[in-house]
Amino acid sequence: MLTREIVTLPGGAKTQVFRGGKGPSIVWLHGPHGLRGHDPVIAELTKRYSVIAPLSPGFTDLAEIDDIDTVHDLALHYDALFDALGINRIALVGHSFGAMVAAEYAAHYPSRIDKLALLSPFGLWRDDHPVADLFSVPYATFDTMLWKNKKASAEMSDPADDPNDPTEKAIALAQAMTTVAKYIWPIPDRGLRRRLPRVTAKTLIVQGADDAFVPALYADEFANAINGSKKAIISGAAHMAPYEKPAEVLALLDGFLGK
Amino acid sequence: MKFHWFHLMPYPHLPDDFKEKYPSVWVDAPAGELYDPVKGHQVYNDYLDQLEFAERAGFDGICVNEHHQNGYGLMPSPNLMAAALTRRTSKAKLVVLGNSVALYNPPIRVAEEMAMLDVMSGGRLVSGFPVGTGMDTAFCYGANPATLRDKYREGVELIVRAWKERKPFAFNGKYTQLRYVNPWPVPVQNPHPPIWIPGGGSIETFEWCVQNNFLYAYLSYWGYENGRPVMDAFWETVEKQGGDRNPYRAGFLQFIAVADNDEHAEKLYAGPAEYFYNKCFHIAPQYYNPPGYTSIATMRKGLSGQVVKASANLRGANVKWKDLLDAGCIVAGSPQTIADRLNDMADKLHVGHVMVLCHYGNMSNETVYYNTQRFAKEVIPKLRNRFSEYEDRWWPKDNLTDVQKPAPLAAE
Numbered sequence: 017m018l019t020r021e022i023v024t025l026p027g028g029a030k031t032q033v034f035r036g037g038k039g040p041s042i043v044w045l046h047g048p049h050g051l052r053g054h055d056p057v058i059a060e061l062t063k064r065y066s067v068i069a070p071l072s073p074g075f076t077d078l079a080e081i082d083d084i085d086t087v088h089d090l091a092l093h094y095d096a097l098f099d100a101l102g103i104n105r106i107a108l109v110g111h112s113f114g115a116m117v118a119a120e121y122a123a124h125y126p127s128r129i130d131k132l133a134l135l136s137p138f139g140l141w142r143d144d145h146p147v148a149d150l151f152s153v154p155y156a157t158f159d160t161m162l163w164k165n166k167k168a169s170a171e172m173s174d175p176a177d178d179p180n181d182p183t184e185k186a187i188a189l190a191q192a193m194t195t196v197a198k199y200i201w202p203i204p205d206r207g208l209r210r211r212l213p214r215v216t217a218k219t220l221i222v223q224g225a226d227d228a229f230v231p232a233l234y235a236d237e238f239a240n241a242i243n244g245s246k247k248a249i250i251s252g253a254a255h256m257a258p259y260e261k262p263a264e265v266l267a268l269l270d271g272f273l274g275k
Numbered sequence: 276m277k278f279h280w281f282h283l284m285p286y287p288h289l290p291d292d293f294k295e296k297y298p299s300v301w302v303d304a305p306a307g308e309l310y311d312p313v314k315g316h317q318v319y320n321d322y323l324d325q326l327e328f329a330e331r332a333g334f335d336g337i338c339v340n341e342h343h344q345n346g347y348g349l350m351p352s353p354n355l356m357a358a359a360l361t362r363r364t365s366k367a368k369l370v371v372l373g374n375s376v377a378l379y380n381p382p383i384r385v386a387e388e389m390a391m392l393d394v395m396s397g398g399r400l401v402s403g404f405p406v407g408t409g410m411d412t413a414f415c416y417g418a419n420p421a422t423l424r425d426k427y428r429e430g431v432e433l434i435v436r437a438w439k440e441r442k443p444f445a446f447n448g449k450y451t452q453l454r455y456v457n458p459w460p461v462p463v464q465n466p467h468p469p470i471w472i473p474g475g476g477s478i479e480t481f482e483w484c485v486q487n488n489f490l491y492a493y494l495s496y497w498g499y500e501n502g503r504p505v506m507d508a509f510w511e512t513v514e515k516q517g518g519d520r521n522p523y524r525a526g527f528l529q530f531i532a533v534a535d536n537d538e539h540a541e542k543l544y545a546g547p548a549e550y551f552y553n554k555c556f557h558i559a560p561q562y563y564n565p566p567g568y569t570s571i572a573t574m575r576k577g578l579s580g581q582v583v584k585a586s587a588n589l590r591g592a593n594v595k596w597k598d599l600l601d602a603g604c605i606v607a608g609s610p611q612t613i614a615d616r617l618n619d620m621a622d623k624l625h626v627g628h629v630m631v632l633c634h635y636g637n638m639s640n641e642t643v644y645y646n647t648q649r650f651a652k653e654v655i656p657k658l659r660n661r662f663s664e665y666e667d668r669w670w671p672k673d674n675l676t677d678v679q680k681p682a683p684l685a686a687e
Contacts, residue, residue: 201421
């Protein structure tokens with residue numbers, strides 16, 4: 017079980033952080049599904065690690081991102097949060113949208129990140145192999161693009177455990193996708209390629225071979241841009257690789273992070 | 276009541292199998308494959324002729340609007356169309372229901388062009404500022420849907436301030452920074468042309484319109500009965516904000532089909548109406564509601580679903596004339612029937628400005644003129660005195676009386 021903590025940042029903004037588990041500390045930055053109570057990957061991670069999982073600003077209240085206009089502002093937000101939490105040397109793991117944010121953070125504040133695991137990252141662009149438009153399906157059906165079998169697993173299919181009201185569920189989804197859209201619309205390229213050479217952390221890149229959103233060759237794009245990084249391609253998995261092939265992805269993480 | 280002849284300017288030559296063959300009329304319908312510029316030349320000229328005819332027939336205003344990358348409406352720049360109309364009309368007000376302010380950088384461009392139109396037309400401009408559809412803004416122009424509405428509001432604020440102050444100032448906005456705001460020309464109408472906000476039922480827009488004394492125009496294609504929840508919510512907001520219940524605060528759009536009787540109406544209008552609803556409204560669902568486009572407050576109020584739901588219901592269906600009548604989308608029949616229905620609309624929606632669609636789909640010139648002429652001669656007079664007890668504060672005052680007329684074309 018994760019416990020929730022409200023952290024106040026300089027300037028007065030409040031943000032939510034979830035914590036749980038025992039072991040070496042890792043910071044988990046979630047993907048477009050947000051932080052769900054029944055997230056099976058986080059549940060596994062808490063068996064091995066002390067997991068610190070910040071909730072992305074915007075996901076439960078869009079007013080939180082009124083003043084977080086750019087990916088640079090996002091990096092500043094997380095830096096203020098890590099200061100507030102008193103964590104200095106960080107093992108940072110991000111999935112999907114969270115992997116883009118993690119890569120940005122590691123490029124903005126290279127000295128603070130020891131280890132960086134990017135699971136299905138995006139933020140780069142190649143004209144000859146464009147990233148698919150995440151919004152080329154109605155956003156309420158975005159799972160069709162992200163999972164290999166085109167639908168979410170049972171644990172990840174419900175946008176919110178609480179509340180149960182369908183309107184509030186629709187709103188939770190709208191807030192999550194509006195937040196993601198803010199930092200990737202209309203093309204998920206905010207110049208990350210220029211910044212990636214700044215990353216000094218030991219870096220692992222993991223991607224599903226059958227990712228219909230971000231073509232698997234982008235793992236090479238990240239690997240080539242980050243000095244000394246390693247990549248792993250998970251066969252039989254798509255953008256949701258950590259959820260589709262959890263045993264394989266967790267084994268990779270264990271090897272990389274050390275239990 | 277006032278009546279304005281609204282042209283959507285659809286592309287009328289979409290193929291018969293358009294709906295089966297292409298996923299959407301908007302955003303990604305391939306222009307090079309579907310649009311024939313030689314036919315397009317004729318289409319633009321026909322459409323401008325029709326708008327000019329509407330003035331002669333006696334409509335109060337003629338309307339153009341803004342849409343991008345689509346076969347639904349061929350006016351990426353409504354200002355170009357309005358500019359052509361300034362030279363060939365002299366009485367009708369020019370209701371420009373574009374410009375989508377957030378798409379212009381800097382938005383002062385809109386203040387300049389709208390002022391040009393007001394000066395060229397001798398003070399006949401109504402300036403419309405829509406947010407723009409999800410298709411036009413987020414998908415065609417790449418506008419970020421998360422910030423679109425905020426950027427739009429800031430742009431409108433800048434334009435109105437430039438028109439009101441009429442002397443240089445610095446503007447330090449979030450989306451636009453200008454050291455010197457001082458657009459030339461200034462509009463004839465002082466402080467500025469009436470501002471109309473075309474909307475689709477966003478709750479914040481109601482409040483903003485009332486607070487700023489803007490007209491709210493509900494552009495729904497689903498008929499006035501379906502428009503009631505939105506207009507009720509609008510009038511509720513007016514009351515809450517302490518505004519007067521003046522029907523000229525509001526406008527509504529209505530499809531019209533004037534004929535001798537119901538059977539005659541079907542014969543004349545079923546084809547063009549089915550063309551419009553089946554082809555021009557064939558919009559892929561991801562495009563009309565990008566994330567962030569519908570505000571959370573509007574979602575909570577449950578208003579957002581209506582247009583989306585109606586569009587979704589139409590999608591995939593082969594809509595027939597009878598469906599459109601049953602759904603109340605089109606007001607059709609004899610002039611008396613239409614006048615009765617519009618009186619009913621005035622009772623139910625309390626709107627003083629009606630944007631009339633006498634052209635839709637691939638309607639022939641002949642039918643457009645027939646529909647327009649009969650509406651002007653036989654329907655408008657029956658409704659002219661409706662709401663005459665109210666002052667219309669959202670309409671241009673008298674034009675310049677000594678308007679410069681265009682010189683006759685030089686003889687060959």
